[in-house]
Amino acid sequence: MKKIIIGSDKSGFLLKEAVKTHLTEAGYEVSDYGTLNEEEPKPYFEVAAAVAKRVSDGEAEKAILICGTGMGMAIVANKFKNVYAAVCENTYAAEKARAINDANVLTMGGWITGEIVGCAMADVFLNTEFTQNLEEWRANNLRNARIQVKNIENEIYGN
Numbered sequence: 001m002k003k004i005i006i007g008s009d010k011s012g013f014l015l016k017e018a019v020k021t022h023l024t025e026a027g028y029e030v031s032d033y034g035t036l037n038e039e040e041p042k043p044y045f046e047v048a049a050a051v052a053k054r055v056s057d058g059e060a061e062k063a064i065l066i067c068g069t070g071m072g073m074a075i076v077a078n079k080f081k082n083v084y085a086a087v088c089e090n091t092y093a094a095e096k097a098r099a100i101n102d103a104n105v106l107t108m109g110g111w112i113t114g115e116i117v118g119c120a121m122a123d124v125f126l127n128t129e130f131t132q133n134l135e136e137w138r139a140n141n142l143r144n145a146r147i148q149v150k151n152i153e154n155e156i157y158g159n
């Protein structure tokens with residue numbers, strides 16, 4: 001079964017629940033490491049760290065993080081090695097986050113994004129490959145860019 005990790009704070013809770021239900025119905029095994037009910041909310045920075053660590057360690061290939069804006073989740077997640085989080089507000093951005101940037105964490109904002117668009121963004125993000133539908137010259141540039149980004153990361157964290 002395809003695995004995905006998800007998490008939200010209080011402000012992302014309702015959108016997270018909608019995306020979680022959608023992905024479960026689509027056949028994903030969804031593990032939730034964030035706010036499980038609105039009475040016991042977890043702050044965005046704790047949830048982002050818990051989820052990003054699991055992606056960094058290879059427990060899951062991809063994750064989805066949802067707070068009020070999506071921004072705090074991305075800021076914290078991107079502190080972790082092997083984690084490339086992108087804040088998206090529409091399906092075009094979610095597709096490009098995969099095709100151009102090979103992002104492995106999608107973040108979105110419950111204050112910004114409605115349930116229909118949020119679920120559609122999750123679908124696009126999970127079903128688009130790195131360099132998909134791009135011209136060969138651009139795909140080659142992006143493969144090189146990915147190596148350069150990894151080199152920068154290795155300089156900071158070590159190999």
Ligand SMILES: O=C(CO)[C@H](O)[C@H](O)COP(=O)(O)O
Binds near residue numbers: 012043067071073
């Ligand atoms: O968007 C966020 C972080 O980027 C948070 O969701 C926002 O700060 C609201 O948090 P809270 O509901 O705990 O006040």
